[in-house]
Amino acid sequence: MADHLGVPVLYVRLAFIVATWLHGIGVIAYLLLWRFLPLSRPDLAPGLESATRRGLRTGSRTGTAEIAQTIALGAVGIGVLLLIQSTGRGIGGNLFAPLLVGVVGLAVIWRQYDDVAWGRWMRETRGWGFASRIGAGIVLVAFAALFFLTQEGGWGAALDLASALVIALLGVLLILGPWVTRLLGDLSEERRERVRSQERADVAAHLHDSVLQTLALLQKNAGDAGAVATLARRQERELRAWLYGNDQQPGDSLVAALRAAAADIEDTHRVPVEVIAVGDAPLDPDVTALARAAREAMVNAAKHAHVDRVDVYAETGGRTAQVFVRDRGVGFDPDAIAHDRMGVRGSIIDRVERHGGSASVRSAPGEGTEVALSVPLRGSDTPIDTEALDTEEKA
Amino acid sequence: MSTLRVAIIDDHVMFRTGVRAEIEGPVEVVAEAEDVDSAVKVLTETLPDVVLLDVHMPGGGGLEVIRRLHQRHPEVKFLALSVSDAAEDVIGIIRAGARGYVTKNISGAELLDAIARVAAGDAVFSPRLAGFVLDAFAGTIEIAQVDEDLDRLTEREREVMRLIARGYAYKEVAKELFISVKTVETHVSSVLRKLQLSSRHELTRWANDRRLI
Structure with missing residues (x-):
């Protein structure tokens, strides 16, 4: 009550x-x-709700107090x-x-x-x-x-x-x-x-469209370890998003855009991209530029670094939004390529700087690469935190 | 150093078998269990050094196991393992007393490393957990308003958490901040302690919003 x-x-x-x-x-x-x-019964993502129902997690109880x-x-x-x-x-x-x-x-x-x-x-x-x-x-x-x-x-x-x-x-x-x-x-x-x-019918349809199809594909590609891993990874991502309720649309926010980009790159380049986010911000032109630059950085890492994972960390708080894209791959000498290749300069650094942000690339041969990007948030757009997003979704 | 004794508590047989195959040898797997009651029973009997604990399990989940065992046997260390990305469950199990959290797709070598760390009394933070922690302690509060040390992370701890969230291993964090690995471990342990003991208003509210308490 x-x-x-x-x-x-x-x-x-x-x-x-x-x-x-x-x-x-x-x-x-x-x-x-x-x-x-x-x-009142709290609304939970389907995965959690079922876990609660089956007693797999400890729920809140009426305390003696x-x-x-x-x-x-x-x-x-x-x-x-x-x-x-x-x-x-x-x-x-x-x-x-x-x-x-x-x-x-x-x-x-x-x-x-x-x-x-x-x-x-x-x-x-x-x-x-x-x-x-x-x-x-x-x-x-x-x-x-x-x-x-x-x-x-x-x-x-x-x-x-x-x-x-x-x-x-x-x-x-x-x-x-x-x-x-x-x-x-x-x-x-x-x-x-x-x-x-x-709802039951929806679940059945969902499982049919996603999991069953993937399983069929897995059987067909059983010989190709890379394809199997990619398929499994993609299915995991989808199922996770569905079960634990962060199926945001790419256009919603910075984190959603980064997740979508990561998913895309995982599929194309077969490298797992892990996105960790603290806070979130709505996509205004500056933040969009940030997301695009981050995407470029992820593509570079996936394509050139020869690694089996890429870490992406986004933090939005106060007045700036920051994104770090990191790999432990072959690395390169940033000074040596700055002039003859457009990739890093044009699509990452310049893009962010045009929007009042800053970008730096840290790398050395054999030591991996980290691209750090940040843009200031517009004053009126107060950052929305992930919690608020969660409740919006559930509503 | 003698071989570490490890228990695997998970309700999926396939997962237990897989983990066992990956870590058996460097460590000794002394017990397995698949639900809360049997877990509490075998753990009380065997008292392993480290317990790999699934977050979701029949009978109330890993949280319940820790609740029942932690008081009586504080020497048994828990490392939470899960496929769940639900922040409330992860933070909940850490607050109950687990010394770390890793996801189930962790490689065998990394898992062994994590086990050794936890057994030595250190904390194991995956990038994801570091993200949750930053989220939980997020928000700038005036230092004057805070009289309790537990209620906020120091700037250094925040930096360490940020680097871990960015995918840095402890060694890399140490190099980046020009400090020793031991110091990184100290910072992480201190964050863990704050996470477990803090009654910080924001943390409580955050937990409340996520129905943790």
């Missing part, structure tokens, strides 16, 4: 307890909201309620006892509709357990009503009638309430089920 309002659970509970002092409004509101608001807190809050609430009673300013003393009995009776009826802990056992709508619970609830409510009526006998007949009517009405409402909510619950359950089966 707290999620729905976007405030911490503690405050919500406190608010309800304060409201309870106002003639029990809090209790009723809490019960109603509790029924009608769905229990939380239980203790709830009990403490409840105790405080009841304590203050009693205090108000004893000063005689609360609900009339004659009313208080029957009301308490009535509330307990209703709690028994409603309790069975709690979703989580009591689960299926409590959810059965027929049978001995159900009948006895309903019975107990009704008896308690009736008892409270009776008590009320005898106590109030001295008052005017009008008031008597009115309160009797109200109580009867409330009784009917409260007893029928659970069925109504159940009906609603069933409807939404059905809807969920439909969505779920559609």
Whole structure:
């Protein structure tokens, strides 16, 4: 419920307890909201969700602290309620006892509709357990009503009638309430089920299009180790993106563009390119230039360095976006090629410098190469962090 | 130095066999297990030097294994191995007490190196983990506001993390920063300690957002 309002659970509970002092409004509101608001379930990427469901990872649990807190809050609430009673300013003393009995009776009826802990056992709508619970609830409510009526006998007949009517009405409402909510619950359950089966179909289609095809290709190319590795790597990347939910489009952000470029180069040049990113930035012209230059650097590393992996690291924070492309390959002497070859100068260094950034190439024969690129971020474009991206995707 | 005793805890038989074939010899594989309960049992019996621990496993995952064992047997070191790129799981298992994290496509030689490092009490950070750490400790905070050393990385530690994220091996980091490999190891261990002990507001929030706690 707290999620729905976007405030911490503690405050919500406190608010309800304060409201309870106002003639029990809090209790009723809490019960109603509790029924009608769905229990929130965090959205996870499919891979994580399934791992959670199968118990492969340790999920968050209700800590003992939380239980203790709830009990403490409840105790405080009841304590203050009693205090108000004893000063005689609360609900009339004659009313208080029957009301308490009535509330307990209703709690028994409603309790069975709690979703989580009591689960299926409590959810059965027929049978001995159900009948006895309903019975107990009704008896308690009736008892409270009776008590009320005898106590109030001295008052005017009008008031008597009115309160009797109200109580009867409330009784009917409260007893029928659970069925109504159940009906609603069933409807939404059905809807969920439909969505779920559609999702299953999507998963099947996905597996068919990706994994099955790759497996077929692998069998065909079984003799070619390089091709097998590339195919496996590509499939891994796709599956990972799908399972762990970073299937961004190349046009979305710097990191997405770098990942797309890396994937492309892996396919063409058969060299794994590992992209690690901290922070992210939207693609404005400067950042786009940065991404293109980084791509060029990756291509160079994959083509000329003769390595079996290329590391790319992107960091966006504060006012600059930086990308490092590194290989442990043959290396070269940057001074020797600066004038006669366009690649490094034109497409990497100049491109970044035109956009106000800086680029440097560090390399020596036999010592690998690292290209460091950075561009300033435009003032108005505050960097978006990866977390924000994650939630956008899930939304 | 005597041969290191290693346990492999992973629910995929094929993976266990593969790793075993790759590392058996230089180290001794003393135990294997495929879920949390059996893992806790064999680990308590054998008390290996280093446990290669899968992040996702039946019974609550690697996190649960560490939770149940770490208090009683702090001398057993854990190295997390996973195909999962989920930051919350990786940081979670480190915060529980693992001394490092590597991905499953690591080569045999690199894995042996990582095992030796962890056994010696050092930390093993893959580029990806270094990236997560920088992410978790990201954001500039005024130094005046921070009274707890644990809550931020020093500039040097940040530099080391950055280089590791850029794909530098410890040796290369040392050369780049003109410090000894031992010093790099010290920095990395100190980052690990901060990651495990820090109650830094941002880290907690970050973890919370990713439903870590």
